[in-house]
Amino acid sequence: MERKIIKVGDEGLRKVCKPMQKYDLRLWLLLRDMAETMYKADGVGLAAPQVGILRRVVVIDVGDGLIELVNPEIISAEGEQGGPEGCLSVPGKRGFVYRPEKVTVRARDRHGKSFELTGEGLLARCLCHEIDHLDGVLYTDKMDHEITEEEEEKEAEEQG
Numbered sequence: 001m002e003r004k005i006i007k008v009g010d011e012g013l014r015k016v017c018k019p020m021q022k023y024d025l026r027l028w029l030l031l032r033d034m035a036e037t038m039y040k041a042d043g044v045g046l047a048a049p050q051v052g053i054l055r056r057v058v059v060i061d062v063g064d065g066l067i068e069l070v071n072p073e074i075i076s077a078e079g080e081q082g083g084p085e086g087c088l089s090v091p092g093k094r095g096f097v098y099r100p101e102k103v104t105v106r107a108r109d110r111h112g113k114s115f116e117l118t119g120e121g122l123l124a125r126c127l128c129h130e131i132d133h134l135d136g137v138l139y140t141d142k143m144d145h146e147i148t149e150e151e152e153e154k155e156a157e158e159q160g
C-alpha cells in the first residue's frame with residue numbers, strides 16, 4: 001500500500017526516530033509499503049519518518065536492487081564528494097551537498113540479523129541522506145547552496 005509522503009514543514013520530519021525492536025509482520029508491512037511508495041515516487045531512497053513512522057527504518061534502490069536497513073548506523077566514512085541532491089519531502093528543489101565518498105553502515109535486516117554494507121558514490125550519498133532523516137536532519141540543513149533551475153539547464157547544455 002502506497003503511503004503519503006510527508007513534506008518539509010511537518011514537525012514529524014524533525015524528530016529523532018526510535019530504534020525498531022520487533023522484527024515482525026508490522027515491520028515487514030512497513031518495509032513493503034515504503035518500497036512501493038519510493039518506487040511510485042521515482043525516488044532512490046525513503047526513510048520511515050517520511051511516511052509518518054518515527055522508527056529507524058530505511059529503504060534504498062540506486063538501481064542495483066532494493067536495500068532494506070533497520071536501525072542503520074554509519075560506522076566509517078572516508079573521502080568527499082560534492083553533488084546535487086534532492087528529497088521526496090522537499091519537492092521541486094535540489095541542493096549541492098558535500099558527502100563522504102565511501103561509507104560503511106551496520107544495520108539489521110527484516111529478521112533482526114546484523115550485517116554491514118559499504119557504498120561508494122551515489123549509494124554512499126543515499127545512505128548518508130536517509131540515515132540523516134532518522135535524526136530529523138534534511139539535506140537542506142547541510143547543503144552548500146541551492147541549485148536553481150537556470151543552473152540545471154546550463155549544466156544540461158554543457159553536458160550536451
Ligand code: CO
Binds near residue numbers: 087089129130133
Ligand atoms: Co530525503
